[in-house]
Amino acid sequence: MRLVIARCSVDYVGRLTAHLPMAPRLILIKADGSVSIHADDRAFKPLNWMNPPCTLREEPGGEGEAAVWTVTHGKSGEKLILRIEEVVHDFAHELGADPGLRKDGVxxxxxxxxxxxxxxxxxxxxxxxxxxxxxxxxxxxxxxxxxxxxxxxxxxxxxxxxxxxxxxxxxxxxxxxxxxxxxxxxxxxxxxxxxxxxxxxxxxxxxxxxxxxxxxxxxxxxxxxx
Known part of the structure; x- marks a missing residue:
């Protein structure tokens, strides 16, 4: 699991297009390859996301230019393009296999x-x-x-x-x-x-x-x- 807090804009390019203007956001990158973008005021639902299978390519920005992260879906070819102006926090931690939800009375x-x-x-x-x-x-x-x-x-x-x-x-x-x-x-x-x-x-x-x-x-x- 990788958690990145960054000032970024997000563009979804595919059958539909969507744009999120530059703002501080949480980028959640999971071990299964999924990437989701979160704000601080939308409960659990992400602003935009890409389900696996997908790949993430990170390109560092030049002088005065934003870094570009491109998330590409392995089957549809649709893309999630993030332009990163500033990274405030970047932390990765291995969570391991999850045992799954266990409910009383199942x-x-x-x-x-x-x-x-x-x-x-x-x-x-x-x-x-x-x-x-x-x-x-x-x-x-x-x-x-x-x-x-x-x-x-x-x-x-x-x-x-x-x-x-x-x-x-x-x-x-x-x-x-x-x-x-x-x-x-x-x-x-x-x-x-x-x-x-x-x-x-x-x-x-x-x-x-x-x-x-x-x-x-x-x-x-x-x-x-x-």
């Missing part, structure tokens, strides 16, 4: 909690594996019910018809495995769209609404399903 955490308390789905149930691999992707939870039957569980924050279709594909594949078949399906989510519930029940898939706070144990020690 599907991965729901999966972890439900796997730890698999009897939430039924007394005597046992976990086979989380992220059970198949040729078309992993099943969130594979488990056995009290009678020893195999159950594939797809977990969502909010289940839609797409989730039903996804679980249906898993079930079709898993039921070809004679060691697992017959395999039943459960669609578990914090909320389930009415259309998704109708389709799931039509296909013999059980719908379970998860109480996230109860699974975490923050409301009570009793695990509930609604």
């Amino acid at each position: 599907e991965a955490h729901l999966q972890e909690l439900l796997a730890e308390h698999i009897t939430t789905l039924g007394a005597g149930w046992k976990l086979i594996r989380r992220e059970y691999p198949t040729a078309i992707g992993p099943v969130d939870i594979l488990c056995r019910d009290a009678d020893g039957g195999t159950v594939a569980t797809e977990i969502k924050r909010r289940a839609t018809i797409d989730a039903v279709e996804q679980l249906t594909r898993y079930l079709e594949l898993l039921n070809r495995d004679t060691l697992l078949a017959p395999v039943q399906g459960i669609l578990a989510a914090q909320s389930i769209a009415p259309q998704a519930r109708t389709l799931a029940e039509d296909r013999g898939i059980r719908c379970v609404v998860l109480d996230y706070d109860a699974l975490r144990g923050t409301v009570s020690d009793e695990l509930r399903l609604f």
